[in-house]
Amino acid sequence: MESIFRPNKWFVMFCALLIVVWGGYQTVANMRIANEAKLVGQDIFTWDWPDLGWSSSAQITDATVVRRSDTDAIVKIKGEQHMTSSRQSVPGQQESQRPAVVNLDATLTFYRLSNDWVLGRVELP
Numbered sequence: 141m142e143s144i145f146r147p148n149k150w151f152v153m154f155c156a157l158l159i160v161v162w163g164g165y166q167t168v169a170n171m172r173i174a175n176e177a178k179l180v181g182q183d184i185f186t187w188d189w190p191d192l193g194w195s196s197s198a199q200i201t202d203a204t205v206v207r208r209s210d211t212d213a214i215v216k217i218k219g220e221q222h223m224t225s226s227r228q229s230v231p232g233q234q235e236s237q238r239p240a241v242v243n244l245d246a247t248l249t250f251y252r253l254s255n256d257w258v259l260g261r262v263e264l265p
Contacts, residue, residue: 173257174203177215177248180259185221185244196223198244212251212260219244 178200185198200219207214221242249261 170205170208173205173208173213173215173250176250176257177203177217180248181217181219181244181246184246184262185219193226194223195226196221198222200244206247210252212249213257215248215250217244217246217248 181200181203182198186196188195198219198221200217202218204216205213206216221244223240223242245265247263248259249263250257251260252258
């Protein structure tokens with residue numbers, strides 16, 4: 141029996157190129173969502189309460205895409221949160237700031253709105 145279809149070297153190279161381009165696209169899309177999660181996570185965990193004398197700054201060190209589909213993405217972020225207190229125990233005399241470092245671990249869920257990713261949910265362990 142005669143073979144109707146025989147893959148030649150051009151067909152194999154085209155398929156290999158298609159797989160490389162698709163893999164590159166997936167990697168870039170995951171990197172985009174991870175960078176967005178780092179920025180959003182830093183904004184969430186950086187706050188200031190001047191009335192109570194507390195402030196916080198966060199540095200997100202790692203963002204990993206757990207699952208991504210066409211409509212949503214789940215990203216785990218890790219980092220450090222530096223909290224300081226500048227309360228006044230005696231009026232007119234300010235205590236030294238007491239820094240506290242807390243490890244951050246959160247799961248962010250993003251939803252796709254047209255061509256942008258919008259934060260939908262934050263889960264803390």
